[in-house]
Amino acid sequence: MSGSGGSPRALPWALVTPALAWTLLFFVLPFVAMGLSSLTAHEGGGFTLTNYSQFFTDPSYWRAMVNSLQVTAIVTVISIALAYPFAWILAEQVPERWQRLALMLAVLPFWTSYVVRSYSWLLVLAQNGVINRALTGIGLIAEPLQLANTRFATVTGFVHFFVMLLTLTIFANLKQLSPSYRKAAADLGAGPVRTFLHVVLPLTLPGIMVGAFLTFVLCIGDYITPQILGGNNELLMPQLVMMQIGRRGDFPLASALSIILMAVVTVAYLACARWLKIERA
Amino acid sequence: MTVRNPLSSLKSRLGAACAAVALLAAGGAQAADLNALIWCDHSDPALLQPFEEANNVKVNVKEFEGTGAGLAIVDQSQPGDWDVMVIDSIDVPRGVEKGLFEPLPEDKLPFADLFPEVKMDKSTVVDGKRYGITEKFGYNTIGFNKTKVDPADMQSLASLTSDKYKGKIAIYDYYLPVIGMAALAIGKKTADLTEADLPALKAELLKMKANAKLVGEVTASQTALATGEVDVLVGGGEWVTAGLAKENPALDFSIPKEGAVLWSQSLAMFKDSKNKDMALKFIQYILSPEGQARLATSSCYWGMPSNKKAALTDEQKKILRFDEQPGFLARAQAYPAPNADLDKKMQDMWTEMLQAQ
Numbered sequence: 228m229s230g231s232g233g234s235p236r237a238l239p240w241a242l243v244t245p246a247l248a249w250t251l252l253f254f255v256l257p258f259v260a261m262g263l264s265s266l267t268a269h270e271g272g273g274f275t276l277t278n279y280s281q282f283f284t285d286p287s288y289w290r291a292m293v294n295s296l297q298v299t300a301i302v303t304v305i306s307i308a309l310a311y312p313f314a315w316i317l318a319e320q321v322p323e324r325w326q327r328l329a330l331m332l333a334v335l336p337f338w339t340s341y342v343v344r345s346y347s348w349l350l351v352l353a354q355n356g357v358i359n360r361a362l363t364g365i366g367l368i369a370e371p372l373q374l375a376n377t378r379f380a381t382v383t384g385f386v387h388f389f390v391m392l393l394t395l396t397i398f399a400n401l402k403q404l405s406p407s408y409r410k411a412a413a414d415l416g417a418g419p420v421r422t423f424l425h426v427v428l429p430l431t432l433p434g435i436m437v438g439a440f441l442t443f444v445l446c447i448g449d450y451i452t453p454q455i456l457g458g459n460n461e462l463l464m465p466q467l468v469m470m471q472i473g474r475r476g477d478f479p480l481a482s483a484l485s486i487i488l489m490a491v492v493t494v495a496y497l498a499c500a501r502w503l504k505i506e507r508a
Numbered sequence: 509m510t511v512r513n514p515l516s517s518l519k520s521r522l523g524a525a526c527a528a529v530a531l532l533a534a535g536g537a538q539a540a541d542l543n544a545l546i547w548c549d550h551s552d553p554a555l556l557q558p559f560e561e562a563n564n565v566k567v568n569v570k571e572f573e574g575t576g577a578g579l580a581i582v583d584q585s586q587p588g589d590w591d592v593m594v595i596d597s598i599d600v601p602r603g604v605e606k607g608l609f610e611p612l613p614e615d616k617l618p619f620a621d622l623f624p625e626v627k628m629d630k631s632t633v634v635d636g637k638r639y640g641i642t643e644k645f646g647y648n649t650i651g652f653n654k655t656k657v658d659p660a661d662m663q664s665l666a667s668l669t670s671d672k673y674k675g676k677i678a679i680y681d682y683y684l685p686v687i688g689m690a691a692l693a694i695g696k697k698t699a700d701l702t703e704a705d706l707p708a709l710k711a712e713l714l715k716m717k718a719n720a721k722l723v724g725e726v727t728a729s730q731t732a733l734a735t736g737e738v739d740v741l742v743g744g745g746e747w748v749t750a751g752l753a754k755e756n757p758a759l760d761f762s763i764p765k766e767g768a769v770l771w772s773q774s775l776a777m778f779k780d781s782k783n784k785d786m787a788l789k790f791i792q793y794i795l796s797p798e799g800q801a802r803l804a805t806s807s808c809y810w811g812m813p814s815n816k817k818a819a820l821t822d823e824q825k826k827i828l829r830f831d832e833q834p835g836f837l838a839r840a841q842a843y844p845a846p847n848a849d850l851d852k853k854m855q856d857m858w859t860e861m862l863q864a865q
Contacts, residue, residue: 287860354737376724459862461863462863472580476581
């Protein structure tokens with residue numbers, strides 16, 4: 228080898244070491260600590276599985292998981308349904324020179340604080356909020372609707388955020404799509420609808436799935452939105468985790484619930500990764 | 509069944525490291541500083557600055573909610589990390605049992621000036637030694653908007669479960685006082701609650717939940733009452749209405765005929781404090797007439813000062829209904845004080861209530 232010193236194999240390792248060290252220090256070690264904590268009794272500190280068994284035997288605990296999965300599924304489906312046409316209009320209908328500005332306007336709400344945005348929704352959906360005032364003002368309803376402090380409010384707050392995220396991923400996917408696919412479909416006699424359904428949509432599914440997975444992960448682990456907008460009328464998993472810490476300082480039970488939540492996210496990831504792989508094949 | 513976890517020492521070391529980081533983040537702690545585990549009312553600069561300037565000391569504060577969370581922070585800290593702690597008066601014995609607290613010198617604190625009912629000797633004195641001094645108190649009772657409800661209805665806890673107020677109620681999301689109110693509603697004394705009472709308490713809580721629009725922590729429940737989202741707050745009291753009196757004079761609270769739950773917070777000094785002289789000075793300051801007035805009107809929440817000589821203005825006294833306190837105190841009952849096992853069961857019952865549709 229040359230006399231410049233060092234193996235050529237050393238350079239990639241040198242480059243990747245900081246990221247590895249970071250991951251080890253700030254993900255692997257905390258995760259191990261959380262895993263150990265989840266197997267420790269809150270009183271006494273000995274080994275126990277009761278933190279896990281409590282989740283599976285107490286209906287109010289696993290109900291939180293059911294609530295989380297339901298809310299996450301609803302949010303993901305609605306967000307995709309809203310984001311796809313929006314991204315398609317941005318990518319296909321808006322002139323090229325306006326696309327950057329349009330995209331910036333579309334993600335403008337990202338620039339505001341997540342907490343502020345949630346509280347803003349509370350004001351919009353409240354009994355004396357904009358929507359109820361408008362509906363009573365035009366005589367559509369006699370009494371204000373209960374919109375705030377409900378699952379509807381939680382879903383609304385989530386969808387507002389995740390539509391922006393999905394729009395970005397789907398828009399990027401649509402822009403990468405070569406025009407020649409559509410031209411080929413047209414040459415073969417396919418109309419716009421058939422071209423969209425059989426060519427464009429399947430080819431943009433990876434973008435949808437990436438966005439859907441991100442939506443799933445961020446939504447199921449979010450504490451702020453359901454806490455502010457849900458009114459504690461039902462608990463989601465992150466709220467249940469925080470209750471253990473805030474009320475009793477029960478870190479072992481909070482750790483066990485967090486591990487269970489991570490397991491669900493892992494299953495979702497495996498499902499998405501496998502599905503995407505099939506699509507690419 | 510539990511057996512010794514061989515890796516628990518690693519967990520405790522990680523916990524101690526986290527607590528040390530939290531302590532440093534609280535304000536760059538130094539040996540000469542005073543490190544205080546506090547509730548949010550103590551973080552008001554209007555309260556801390558006069559003490560810091562007068563004693564040339566920096567008070568590093570770390571806020572927590574609930575005794576369990578506070579004791580967990582202490583568990584994960586090194587002895588000597590903390591100097592003073594704010595704690596529910598009824599929970600002082602929990603800290604004493606853990607060997608955390610230093611007896612307080614009664615002759616150097618204004619015990620004679622405190623409202624007698626809130627000295628809470630049963631909790632703050634253990635084996636003849638006083639470990640806590642009540643600094644602030646109030647009531648978890650019915651907070652309401654007197655322009656939206658019939659104030660006469662607010663004199664009975666039965667109104668909270670009546671159809672008349674369905675959908676107009678918020679419940680304060682803290683299990684102990686609201687369970688205490690449920691106990692009062694079914695004719696039980698808060699001090700006598702046992703596991704056998706849980707089914708009846710749960711039934712009462714579920715009736716309240718069925719009437720409630722939301723169950724919210726301090727900010728959410730306060731906002732709901734202040735903005736008109738709800739007209740009644742179960743568990744509210746002067747701590748909700750007094751701070752908003754100027755902006756919304758329609759907010760008020762009642763002590764219903766069944767009674768109310770007395771909340772009381774104490775200050776305790778840590779046995780392993782490295783700065784006991786300054787810790788005592790801090791407690792003396794908080795219990796002084798000036799400190800009491802500032803604490804009572806803290807920007808986080810208002811509450812009654814335990815010292816009758818608190819330097820409150822007439823207007824502040826009126827807002828806090830200072831002169832009505834003897835009557836209120838006579839009808840108030842203490843927070844439920846469950847042991848660890850009953851406490852867990854009460855929290856699980858609370859979780860069930862939250863999940864109930």
